Amino acid sequence: MTRTSTDQFRRSFAWLVAVLLVLCAVFVALGYLQGPRLTDAQVDTQAVTSRSGQQLRLFANQPVAAVAADQITVTPDARVSVTTDGDVIAVQFDQPLHYATDYVVRVEGVHSISLPQTSTLEYRFTTSAPELFWLHRAQGADDQIVRTGLTGSDTTVVFASERIVEFAVVGRAIAVITVDGDDRTALQLVSLTDGAVETVPLPGPGTLSDLGASSAAFVLGVVFTPDGAQDEVLGGRQLLTLDLSAGRTFVPVEGLDGAPVAVADWRFVPGGTLLVAQSSEQTMLIADAAAPGIPTPLGKFAELVGFSSDGRTMVVRDVLGPISVNLQDAAQARIEPSPVQGVTPFVGQVVPLSDGGLVEKAAVPGAAGAFTVALVVDDGSAGRVLYTTPDGKGSIETFSLSPNEQFVIAEVVPDNESTVSDGYPQKPRSTSIRTVIIDLASGEIVKTLEGFEAQFAG
Amino acid sequence: MVWLVVGVLGIAALLVLRFAVEPAALPNRLQDLLTLSISVIVESLPFVILGILLSIVVQVWLPEGLLMRYLPRNPVARRFCISLFGIALPVCECGNVPLARGLIVGGFTVPESMTFLLAAPIINPITIITTHQAFGFDDGILVARIIGGLAIANIIGWLYSRHARPYELLTPKFAAECARAEGDDHHHSRWGKSLDIFVRESSAIMPALFIGALAAGAIQVLVPREVLVSLGSNPLWSVLAMMVLAFVIAVCSNVDAFFILPFASTFLPGSIVTFLVFGPIIDIKMLAMLRTTFTTRVLIQLTVMVGLLSALLGLVVNVVA
Numbered sequence: 001m002t003r004t005s006t007d008q009f010r011r012s013f014a015w016l017v018a019v020l021l022v023l024c025a026v027f028v029a030l031g032y033l034q035g036p037r038l039t040d041a042q043v044d045t046q047a048v049t050s051r052s053g054q055q056l057r058l059f060a061n062q063p064v065a066a067v068a069a070d071q072i073t074v075t076p077d078a079r080v081s082v083t084t085d086g087d088v089i090a091v092q093f094d095q096p097l098h099y100a101t102d103y104v105v106r107v108e109g110v111h112s113i114s115l116p117q118t119s120t121l122e123y124r125f126t127t128s129a130p131e132l133f134w135l136h137r138a139q140g141a142d143d144q145i146v147r148t149g150l151t152g153s154d155t156t157v158v159f160a161s162e163r164i165v166e167f168a169v170v171g172r173a174i175a176v177i178t179v180d181g182d183d184r185t186a187l188q189l190v191s192l193t194d195g196a197v198e199t200v201p202l203p204g205p206g207t208l209s210d211l212g213a214s215s216a217a218f219v220l221g222v223v224f225t226p227d228g229a230q231d232e233v234l235g236g237r238q239l240l241t242l243d244l245s246a247g248r249t250f251v252p253v254e255g256l257d258g259a260p261v262a263v264a265d266w267r268f269v270p271g272g273t274l275l276v277a278q279s280s281e282q283t284m285l286i287a288d289a290a291a292p293g294i295p296t297p298l299g300k301f302a303e304l305v306g307f308s309s310d311g312r313t314m315v316v317r318d319v320l321g322p323i324s325v326n327l328q329d330a331a332q333a334r335i336e337p338s339p340v341q342g343v344t345p346f347v348g349q350v351v352p353l354s355d356g357g358l359v360e361k362a363a364v365p366g367a368a369g370a371f372t373v374a375l376v377v378d379d380g381s382a383g384r385v386l387y388t389t390p391d392g393k394g395s396i397e398t399f400s401l402s403p404n405e406q407f408v409i410a411e412v413v414p415d416n417e418s419t420v421s422d423g424y425p426q427k428p429r430s431t432s433i434r435t436v437i438i439d440l441a442s443g444e445i446v447k448t449l450e451g452f453e454a455q456f457a458g
Numbered sequence: 459m460v461w462l463v464v465g466v467l468g469i470a471a472l473l474v475l476r477f478a479v480e481p482a483a484l485p486n487r488l489q490d491l492l493t494l495s496i497s498v499i500v501e502s503l504p505f506v507i508l509g510i511l512l513s514i515v516v517q518v519w520l521p522e523g524l525l526m527r528y529l530p531r532n533p534v535a536r537r538f539c540i541s542l543f544g545i546a547l548p549v550c551e552c553g554n555v556p557l558a559r560g561l562i563v564g565g566f567t568v569p570e571s572m573t574f575l576l577a578a579p580i581i582n583p584i585t586i587i588t589t590h591q592a593f594g595f596d597d598g599i600l601v602a603r604i605i606g607g608l609a610i611a612n613i614i615g616w617l618y619s620r621h622a623r624p625y626e627l628l629t630p631k632f633a634a635e636c637a638r639a640e641g642d643d644h645h646h647s648r649w650g651k652s653l654d655i656f657v658r659e660s661s662a663i664m665p666a667l668f669i670g671a672l673a674a675g676a677i678q679v680l681v682p683r684e685v686l687v688s689l690g691s692n693p694l695w696s697v698l699a700m701m702v703l704a705f706v707i708a709v710c711s712n713v714d715a716f717f718i719l720p721f722a723s724t725f726l727p728g729s730i731v732t733f734l735v736f737g738p739i740i741d742i743k744m745l746a747m748l749r750t751t752f753t754t755r756v757l758i759q760l761t762v763m764v765g766l767l768s769a770l771l772g773l774v775v776n777v778v779a
Contacts, residue, residue, distance in 0.1 A: 009621040018616060020766035027773035030730075031693025034777060039597055039727075061779060062726045063691045086723035114691045153752065426677065 035062040035119025036087075036110050046128040048097050050215065050403040051271055052310050052354070056105055058089040058121055062112050075104045080349055095354055096309070096404030099150060100129040116342070132159070133169055135234060137422050144427075145174060145190075150407075150437070150447060151367060159197070164425045168213035168220065169412035169457045170244065175220050177208050183425050185209070187222065189244070203240065203250045206275045209426055210266065215403065217273045218245040219289045221253075223263060234262040241275075241289040253277055253287050254294060261285065261295075265304045270325065270403065271311040278304050284316060286327070296368045298330060308352040309405050315350050322350045338362045340346070340376055340383035347376075351401055356380055359440070362395055375399060375410060377440065386443050387436065397433065401440070402456045408438045411452045495675030499667060500741060501710045505553035505665060510659045512547065514652045516560045537573045537615040540566070541608055544578025551579035551711050551738045552667060555747045556659045559632065562751075563691050568624035573615030576764070579711040579738035580607030589734065592715035597727035597779045603734045606771040610735065614763055627756045629749070669706070669746050690721070696729035697772040701765060704737030711738035728776030736768035 040059040048054040050295045066084045072091060074080055079094040091105055129149055146200040148155045159167075163179040172192045177185050185208040187200040203224060210223040220242040229236025238260050239345070240250040253275070255261030266277040273290040282302060287295035301316035301323065308315075314325045315335070321431035322335040337347045337360055345362035352358055358378040364385060365374035373396050375387040389396065389412050399410040413419050414432050417428040435454040437447040530536045547557070558575035562568060579585060581604055593599040618627065625633050635658070689695035700718075709717045718733050738744075740761050748757055 009617070012620050013619055013763070016613075016760065017766060020763075022768055024770050024773055027770065027777055028694045030777045031773060039779070061776075063724050088723070112691045115693075256660075287571065 004324075016370045033117060034117060035115075035117040036062050036064050036112055036121070036435055037119065038121040038123065041123045041125075043125055044204075046174055048093060048094055048229055049099050049130065052093065052095050054093050054096070056093070056123065057244065058105075058107065058123070060087045060089065060110065060121065064089065064110050066218060067110060068105055071107055071109050073106045073108070076101065078103070091424075098404060098406050099127055100294050101337060102126050111171070130453055131457045132437070132447070133167070133174065133457060134449045134451045134454040135164055135167060135447075137164070137424075137431075139422075139431060145176065146449075146451070147192075148447075148449070158195070159188075159228040161188075163424065165209070165424065166453060168211050168212050168453050170213035171218045173198050173244075175211060175213060175222075177222070177426075179210050179425060181246065185426075195419060199307075200242070200248050207426075209237075212268050212275075214268050214273050214289065217243075217290060219243050219273055220265065220428060221268060221275055221289060222250075223266070224250070232262065232266060235241045237262050237264070239263045239266050239275075239277050241292070243290070251292050253285075253289075253290075254281060254292065255285065255442070256283075256294060256297060258294060267304060267307065268313070270307055270309055270310045273326075274311070276304060276307075276314060282418060284314075297325075299332070300327060305349060306351050306400075308354055309401050309403055312354070314354045315352060322347060324352055327336050335377075338378045338383045339387060340374075345376060346371075348373075350400060350441055351399070353401075353405055359386070359399070359401065361399060366392060368386050375408060375438070385443075386440070387438050393417070397429075397452075406440060406442055407446065407456075409454045409456075410438060411454075471522070485766065487744030489674045490679045491672075493675075494679065495671045498671035498675065498708055498710075501713065503667070505666075505710065506556065508553050510553075510556045510656055512553070512557050512560070514560070514655050516564050518648050518651050518655065520564075528670075533619060534612075534616065535610055537570055538617070540570050541573045541577035541611045541615070542581065543574050544581045545583065547578060547582055551744055552747060554578045555744075555751065559659065559751055560655070562628070562632075567619070568627050569618040571619070572618055573611045575611075576614055576739050577608055577611035580611075580735065582711070584712045585715075585738070588712060589715040592719045593722070593730075597730075598775060599727055599731055599734070599779075602731045602771060602775050602779075606731065606735045606768070607738070610739070610764060610767045610771075614760065614768060617763065619717070629751060629753055632751050667743065667747060671743055676764045690725040692727070693726065693728075693773065693776050696726045697732045697769050697776075700725060700729040700772070701734040701736050701768065704733045705741050707737070708741040708743040709737065714738065719745055726772075726776050727779050728772035728774070730772075731775045732768045735771055736764060738745065739764045739768075 028379055039061045041056060044054060063086045064084060066148055067089050069080060069082050072080055078097055080092060081092045083090045089107060097103060103125055105123050108120045110121055110450040111118045132148050132150060134146055136146050138144065142160040142162055144157045145159040145164065145167050146155050147158050149423060159174065161178045165177040165179055167174050167176040174190045174192065176188045176190060177387055178188060179185055187208055189198045189200060204226055206224050206226040208224055209224050212221045222240055222301050224238050224240050226236050226292065239253040241253060242250050251258035261277060262280045263277045264280060266275055266395045268275045274286060274288055277285050277287065279285060282300045284298040284301055284304065285295035286298055301318050303317040305315040305317050305322060307313065312327055314327055316323050316325060324333050324335055327451065335350055336368060337345055343365050345364045347360045348361045349361040350358055360376045360378055362376045363371040364374045364376060372388050372392045374385045375396060376383040377386050386408065387410060393416060394412050394414040395416050397411040397413060399408055401408055413432055414434060419432055421428045422431050429452055433452045435449040435452055436445050438445050529539050554575050558571045561571040561574060586604065589600050589603055618624065620628065689699040714734060714737055718730055722730055745757055
């Protein structure tokens with residue numbers, strides 16, 4: 001009996017070992033026949049529409065051999081570069097992606113570092129839809145900052161006040177300059193999360209103007225003109241920065257001499273905390289709002305026009321016309337607009353595109369031989385009219401691009417003959433001003449807003 | 459008692475050597491050996507003592523037959539319930555050895571005690587929490603570890619339940635202790651018995667821990683880790699390499715997930731699971747400690763069986779995860 005039972009254990013042990021060996025062999029074979037698989041992926045569907053260089057990180061179930069960019073296809077098409085580290089394939093988008101769009105990223109021919117079996121990794125994601133904010137100056141009622149989406153007609157008033165001069169979206173808040181009955185300006189912060197309003201104490205009695213916000217940090221910039229400084233250079237216009245994550249202390253931007261600089265104009269460079277200020281001597285100074293110090297001069301120019309969305313190129317103007325300045329190496333090149341319908345246009349505002357093209361506000365040949373102001377997309381060889389006001393009666397005041405260059409945001413006055421100014425002490429605008437959102441690729445107007453200062457967020 | 463003194467003196471000597479002697483005076487390899495060995499001891503000692511105390515509670519202080527009373531009569535269900543005991547015991551594998559010995563003395567069968575011993579270090583709450591912190595639910599590593607650990611423990615419990623003479627699985631010395639305990643119940647007070655068990659278990663376990671820690675330290679010093687890492691992406695070799703690594707490193711199951719986390723980007727997930735399942739059951743320190751209780755033949759059988767089951771688990775995870 002005992003021997004039989006002991007044999008039973010031995011037989012069970014032997015059978016179990018045999019079965020396990022067979023199963024192990026089967027799964028080893030399956031393992032050798034299988035290429036790498038995708039186990040996880042990470043992408044910030046919001047950041048990927050607003051900044052270049054964002055990554056889709058694909059996690060394989062094993063370390064993989066280096067992947068080349070030509071193994072990757074993105075639908076709809078997007079330029080990418082790629083790095084591989086262990087089991088992570090990082091697909092970097094060289095340009096921001098389109099809003100609210102389904103993307104498919106396929107990586108073909110992926111194999112592990114030790115086995116030749118290949119596989120295709122595929123990941124699908126949908127980019128986030130943006131939020132649009134704009135300023136609506138009501139006649140006889142409070143002004144409003146309104147939020148809406150790119151599609152649909154739903155709107156939300158996020159802030160209302162007697163007179164709103166300008167505003168800027170900064171993180172999940174908006175900074176607003178308002179004017180009271182005595183024409184005194186105030187800076188208010190409005191939380192987009194809970195609507196809480198905070199009034200930021202000013203550095204002294206004076207006036208605020210030219211508000212701007214970094215697109216990458218919780219930092220504001222604003223021009224402060226102290227009372228009683230009319231006799232100073234440019235009326236004493238100081239550029240102040242305010243790091244909202246560090247407190248409520250304004251920091252003046254310094255000039256080359258280390259003293260606060262008087263500025264004629266200024267802008268944040270898209271995608272960071274760098275800013276360019278034009279001094280009273282027309283010198284363009286580049287400074288970092290996150291690291292105050294002596295700025296770097298970029299040369300003297302008559303006007304600061306703007307930046308490309310990727311923050312690599314600045315456009316300035318001298319008496320002969322627009323000039324692009326590469327902010328990496330300070331190289332300058334005069335902008336020569338391409339002909340529109342065979343005629344070289346006169347260009348005003350110019351914004352460079354990251355693919356080397358331009359969007360221009362230009363005077364182009366009209367129907368009866370007259371010239372009409374239009375928005376033109378210049379691909380380097382020819383200009384294409386993107387937008388003109390209805391019947392050519394109106395004017396295009398200014399325009400900008402969405403952070404991903406998918407849309408042009410144009411402020412227009414539909415009819416110049418009937419326009420009436422709202423009479424604001426700062427930034428007066430026509431009471432009939434509109435903002436049109438135009439698809440850069442198709443020229444289609446996707447949205448029209450009753451107001452101005454439209455800004456994309458998210 | 460003699461072994462207890464030897465064990466304590468050995469640990470003390472290691473600590474004195476490590477901290478009293480100027481590090482620069484020792485060769486690098488010896489410094490590494492001391493550091494690695496002491497780290498294993500320091501990491502394990504609290505759990506060993508906790509395990510001995512729990513063993514005393516089971517043997518002396520719990521009402522006789524309390525645990526038995528609530529367990530199912532069906533052997534398979536009974537072993538499964540026993541394999542879940544570890545959920546309530548935050549003790550790693552070292553502490554479970556004295557506790558498993560206590561269960562045998564307290565009336566559990568050898569396969570039942572073995573089932574507990576193999577499952578408990580994997581499903582104890584600290585191990586589950588640290589594994590989750592390290593890996594979350596990525597690649598099914600946590601789930602595979604828990605389910606795999608329970609499955610391996612119950613399969614081996616079932617296997618040894620088919621043995622006709624389970625006491626032959628035990629070392630003669632421990633079998634004698636069990637027999638003595640059965641006939642010696644009423645000769646001492648509870649406190650006296652507790653002290654007696656503490657001294658006896660410490661004498662058995664401490665030297666094993668001491669020797670096992672030294673062996674683990676020595677092998678880590680002598681075997682280059684790069685050799686193991688270079689095998690990480692091969693479906694078979696990665697699993698085998700992780701078993702060897704687990705055997706050599708002998709890291710406590712409560713923290714092994716953090717130890718292996720840096721390897722997760724270079725090794726296949728299945729091999730990580732193999733490390734996390736094989737290591738708590740079979741490593742050089744555990745074999746030294748298990749040798750206080752089981753015969754060499756049983757330890758070889760256990761090593762083969764746990765090795766195959768862990769490897770299969772890892773290979774399956776590699777294919778399906």
